[in-house]
Amino acid sequence: MALIDIFNNLANPTRFLALTNRVLPWLTALTVIVLVYGLYRVAYAPDDYQQGATVKIMFLHVPAAWLAMMGWGLMAVAAFGTLVWRHPLADVAARAAAPIGAAFTFICLVTGSLWGRPMWGTYWVWDARLTSVLVLFLLYLGMLALYWTAEDPNRSARAAAILALVGAINIPIIKFSVDWWNTLHQPASVIRMGGSAIDPSILVPLLIMALAFTLLFLLLLLLNMRNEILRRRVRSMRMMQAASI
Amino acid sequence: MNALLALLLRDMRLATRVGGGALMGALFYFVVVSMIPFAIGPDLNLLARIGPAVLWIGALLASLLALDRLFASDHDDGSLDLLTMSTLPLELTVAAKAIAHWLTTALPLIVITPVLGLMLNVDMSAMGFVALSLVAGTPALTFIGLIGAALSVTLRRGGLLMAILVLPLTVPVLIFGVAAANAAIVGPAPFGPPFTILCALSLASFVLGPFAAAAALRQGQE
Numbered sequence: 324m325a326l327i328d329i330f331n332n333l334a335n336p337t338r339f340l341a342l343t344n345r346v347l348p349w350l351t352a353l354t355v356i357v358l359v360y361g362l363y364r365v366a367y368a369p370d371d372y373q374q375g376a377t378v379k380i381m382f383l384h385v386p387a388a389w390l391a392m393m394g395w396g397l398m399a400v401a402a403f404g405t406l407v408w409r410h411p412l413a414d415v416a417a418r419a420a421a422p423i424g425a426a427f428t429f430i431c432l433v434t435g436s437l438w439g440r441p442m443w444g445t446y447w448v449w450d451a452r453l454t455s456v457l458v459l460f461l462l463y464l465g466m467l468a469l470y471w472t473a474e475d476p477n478r479s480a481r482a483a484a485i486l487a488l489v490g491a492i493n494i495p496i497i498k499f500s501v502d503w504w505n506t507l508h509q510p511a512s513v514i515r516m517g518g519s520a521i522d523p524s525i526l527v528p529l530l531i532m533a534l535a536f537t538l539l540f541l542l543l544l545l546l547n548m549r550n551e552i553l554r555r556r557v558r559s560m561r562m563m564q565a566a567s568i
Numbered sequence: 569m570n571a572l573l574a575l576l577l578r579d580m581r582l583a584t585r586v587g588g589g590a591l592m593g594a595l596f597y598f599v600v601v602s603m604i605p606f607a608i609g610p611d612l613n614l615l616a617r618i619g620p621a622v623l624w625i626g627a628l629l630a631s632l633l634a635l636d637r638l639f640a641s642d643h644d645d646g647s648l649d650l651l652t653m654s655t656l657p658l659e660l661t662v663a664a665k666a667i668a669h670w671l672t673t674a675l676p677l678i679v680i681t682p683v684l685g686l687m688l689n690v691d692m693s694a695m696g697f698v699a700l701s702l703v704a705g706t707p708a709l710t711f712i713g714l715i716g717a718a719l720s721v722t723l724r725r726g727g728l729l730m731a732i733l734v735l736p737l738t739v740p741v742l743i744f745g746v747a748a749a750n751a752a753i754v755g756p757a758p759f760g761p762p763f764t765i766l767c768a769l770s771l772a773s774f775v776l777g778p779f780a781a782a783a784a785l786r787q788g789q790e
Contacts, residue, residue: 406783461736468732473723481787482719486733489715489780493737496769500740503765504747 336552339412343545350545354538361535364528380438382529386536387431391459392494393540394424398466399491402484412548414480415555417487418470419547423540425463431456455501462490476555571656572664579668582641593673594680597630601684612689619688620698620749624742626684627677627702628709632731634673635713638665639721639785648721648785658782666714666777674706690753697752697759704763705745708770711777712737718781722788741769 365382397420404413435453436446447453466486473479583590604622605615615622642648651661678699685695716734723729747762 458736458739465733465736468729469719469723472729478788479723482723482784485715485780485784485787486719489737489776492776493740496740496772497736500743500765504743 336412336415340549340552343549347542347545350538350542354535354542357531357538358535361528361531364531368528369524377438377441378525380434381525382532384431384434384438385529386533387427387434388456389533390536390540391424391428391431391456393537394420394427395459395462395487395491395494397544398424398487402487402491405480405484406488414476414484415548415551416544417483418476418480419544419551421463421466421470421483423543423547425460425467427536427540428456428460428463432460451502451504454504455498458497458501459494462494466490476558571654572660575651575661576664576668579665580672583668583672590672591676593630593634594676596633597626597677598680598684600629601626601688605688616689616691617754619685619690620701620753621746622688623681623684623690623698623702624705624746624749627674627681627706628735628738628742630677631674631706631709632713632734634669635710635717635730635734636720636727638669638714638717640717643721652785658785659778662714662718662781662785663774663778666710666781670707670710674702674710678702678706694749694753698749701745701748701752701763701766704748704766704770705741708741708766708773709738711770711773712741714777715780715784718784718788722784741766744769 361382365379368379368382370378398417401413401417401420404410405417432453435456439448439453440446466483469483469486470479473482601622604626608614608618639648642651652658654661681699681702682692682695685698686692690698713730713734715737716730719733720727720730744762744766748759748766751759751762
């Protein structure tokens, strides 16, 4: 019950802004500390015996991939909030999460192909994982396109929510079908990560980086939500001004 | 049920009469598939190998472009508002419209597929299986596209936005459709598994599509 009360309290944007004002300095400090510590650990992590120094790309790549998926999950939860409870901040959260999720997906793709160049000898292969991340990126772009074309945020809110839920149902299906497609077409050329367990000397920095990326995601999300609220206020003030002339 | 049947027949009649453009999808399909050899050259062996993929891409684009019409004309003349306010559940209304749309655009497209297959040097004995994969898969395209059509009509934006929203969602249909068609032509993988998954995708989107589309249309009314 307490959790629901908190969510209901946050329905008031002013209260939300006041809360974020108090939280943001601490969150920023925490993010910087964890990120710096994580990068320090990454810098001193041993090279992989096969991959050499390129393994360090993984410390950015893997957390970005996790957050790319978490971003859509967050949007789906927010979409549920928009459609079921009509929570005013749910759409703000979904809209704020879309570009950040797209950015993390992009980072995941770019770091992946930078790693692929020395390891696989090419920037891009139609590997199952790369392909499903690519489709996820396309879905993010579709979501952004939907937001860009709708002038009235209230109108786009529920349309975007429906798209987010449909996408959330489809993402596992896409993942499954891309795996199937890949094993059918080129079973031999798939180079798999892992196989052996990851050594703690790599795993611990990786987890720290994952935590840092998650904090960074939350920080960016809160900042972007604040901007979105202010943007909507500016919009309604402009419309009121235009109506009064 | 009678009302739904009447709606289905109405949509089919509207589509087949002058200005309805039911055959436009099939015509577009024909033109697009005919353009492919100009781009890749007249090598019959190559065409035979990529033939099923070309047919599937053509079908995907044709059904996507035809979707623009699904709600747009009803929205323009106001009948969409009447349909939304009727006592029929909007989900069923939307499903009936989608079925009518499939019958008038996807079915002609499947009928001319064997002719196009001939031009692409696809093995005639396997042509039946390619057509069968289209029969099983195109309902999924229609019902996924239904969501995009409903979203774009409520946002008063069609065309490119709908393509951007819908195409990534059709990736599984394309994968299993081409896989089933290729399995019938080249082998060695059996035709059964991808075909049954294709049927499953169609059935799942038949359930999901009308609900999402109806939700999208309802929010457009507010």
